[in-house]
Amino acid sequence: MSELSDTASEASSQSNHENCRFHDDPRDGLCNGTIRVNERCNYRASFSEPGYLPVCGVHNYNRGRYRWNRKVMKRELQAGYCQATEECGHVCNRLSHHLPPYHLCSKHQAGSNTLPCHILRLPCELRLMVFRYLFPAVISDSSNSSVSVAILKTNRQLFQEASSVLYGESVFKAFISPRHVGFRGCAWYYTPIKKNKANDYSLEAILGSGATLVQNLQIEVTIGQQWRRSAAISRGTTWEDHELYLARHNLRKFTNMIGSGLASERLGPLKRLTVQTTICNDFGWGPHEAAIAQFFAIEPLQFLRSEAVSFMTPKSVERWGSYSNNHSQLITQMQSLRAYGPLLDHWLNTVKVQTAVSPKDGQEPTECVQRGHRKIEKFAQLVEIQNMMSRKSWASTVFSHLERPLHLARIAYENNDGDAMDKIHKAFMVRWVNGVRSQQESLRTIAESINEMFDEANEEDDRDDEDDNEGENEGSTPTPRELYPDAFEFEDVGPLKQSYTAQWSELRADDPAPKIGQPGVTVEKDSTPLRIRICKGGEVWSRLRTPAIVRLLRALKHDE
CATH class of the missing domain: 1.20.1270 (Substrate Binding Domain Of Dnak; Chain:A; Domain 2)
Structure with missing residues (x-):
């Protein structure tokens, strides 16, 4: 009965507020017992006991027909004072059922936006401590780690304070693969797998809530997985390039979603960015190919700005997720390469806040493209x-x-x-x-x-x-x-002359740049180690360095 005694002082504060019409109770003097489900007794109350609701003679748990179940009746008839605020500005204080913490009366049971919020009486430092217990330190990308953010929807003050803990201190993990992106306990699939109520399947619609507020980000990028092949990936294209470009593209979309709010002075750059790659060597890469594939996939992160950047030691797994010594040796050999250090230093320098590039200054295509x-x-x-x-x-x-x-x-x-x-x-x-x-x-x-x-x-x-x-x-x-x-009327027109097949043979994978190895074609290093310059007849084409190009250059004995 502590809640009842705690609110007794509130009731005494209304001694000069007894005649307010907002505190009238239509059931004043009636029995509070129940005769059917959700139906109250309408007899006059003739029995009352301190701490309990008044009842009629039938529901008198001492002498009535329900006296055999006295403990249950008394528990159901425990009383409390409604703590909602009435329109007059005073506490309701109607006698109601004992339902901690607010003991809402029949008038306010449907909902009220005037309930007291004692958390705002605490100092800000204590509220931040409460929020640290409310939100986990690490928010995984798996579906079992969804976080309730209902506290952010209460008012502006609590939103700002709780957001500073959730988005400013908690570490958000993200998982990027060629097929899906995992973030905040949700998953976005490149090919939709189920219907969406909003009929919006974009990355921003599914994962974008609060993404621009995140300050501590840990990203894991998986590359090198060989999923089911398609007959359309042939004739100038390879499945290896398809998977790498798709992983790079998904990471670019995720980076644009995170970085769309980083230009704001209020948000500022990320506090910390941690990146780790997982190499599933289903394509039989050597150390050189694996190194280029890794930085090829994570290069779009250069458009983020972060105060602190760290790159964790890559992981290497077999096709079905098991580890092996051969794959561990691949990581060791890759990190011992002479070109691995410059690649890593260049990537780290481009992501740091002092040297991060904007999309307009980087290798971004034109707006039309x-x-x-x-x-x-x-x-x-x-x-x-x-x-x-x-x-x-x-x-x-x-x-x-x-x-x-x-x-x-x-x-x-x-x-x-x-x-x-x-x-x-x-x-x-x-x-x-x-x-x-x-x-x-x-x-x-x-x-x-x-x-x-x-x-x-x-x-x-x-x-x-x-x-x-x-x-x-x-x-x-x-x-x-x-x-x-x-x-029953149709136009008498025939098909267009251009034919097509199910494998899109009409789309040729022709590159306007001349092929490496042809007479008069030279290959030069670009300003970034992930690109090469193909030169012929005074013209220059800039192309990304892929594992296939690495193998071609090694076969032609070009310097890497």
Whole structure:
């Protein structure tokens, strides 16, 4: 009964507030017992005991019919004073059921925004200590580590104080792979796997809540996994490049989501950024290829700014997540390379707050190329959603094996190749036009067959009418084409001349830069160790250094 005694002083404070109409109780003087589920007794109360609600003679737990269950009755009839604030500004103090901590009366049980919040009476230092108990020190990327942020929705003061602990002190872990991104206990998949109520499958919509407020970030990037192959990744493209470009692209999207608010003076740079890579050597990389693949994937982090940056020792695992000595030797050999130190130092220097580059100063493509790439991704996501909702959609056959155009779009994005991006747009258009026209041809054949059913019936009816009416013509039944012309009229157009296959053979993986090893072609080092300069006839092309290029340069005995 401590809660009742604690609130007794509040009741005495209303001695000069007895006639306020806001404190009137419509059940004053009535029994508080229950006769049915959620139905109160309406008899007059004739028995009361300090600390308990008044009841009638029937519900009198000492003498009534319920006296055999006296302990239960007394427990259900424990009293308390409602602690909600009335419209007059005073505490409600109606006698109500004992429901700690506020003992809400029947008027305020539906909800009230005037409940007292004693946490604001504490000093700020103590509130911060409470928030440190509320939020974990490390917030994992797994689905079992979701954090409740309801305290952030109370008011502005608590939002600012709790945010300083949650986003300023807790370490947020993120997992990046070619197939999905894990962050804050949620997962974003490059190819949607289930329907979304908001119908928005972008990375920002699923993982972006509070992302720009994070100050301590730990990222794990997985590369080198060989997932199921697609027949579309061939003819100038390799599955190795597809997986690397996809991991790099997902990390770039995550970096843009985190860094979109870092330009604000209020947020400032990250306090600490920790990065670790996991190399699943399913492609049989050597030390040189593994080193280039690692920094190829994590280079987009240069567009973040951080006061402290650390790079943890990479991990190397087999395909199904098991460790082995051979994979551990790969990490040791990779770190002992002469070129590994300069690669790591260059990456660390570009991420530090003093030297971090902005997207405009780095190797970012033009706005036109970026816009074209976003349109391609949005379209591909729409097709995947349609396939997920209706697996037998004819559009899924027209736009199957989208891995190839998406991969070529990522390469065009990195090479700032607007012409290649336009070719992909045109390929989508041609496939859609040919698909629609082919569908119309099929529908026209079916429509003609349906219409012929009624044509034959009308001919028989006409002959019967002529025999019965001796030549009088009363008119035939209209055909479906006449009743519903919109469903039986199709344009007589043929497909476009450009042919296509399921593997997107019309999209060639042609690079405008000359091939390395051809006569007159020279290869030079770029300003960044992850790029090379291909020169021929006074023209220069800048290209990313991939494991395939590393093997080619070693075969041609070029200096790395």
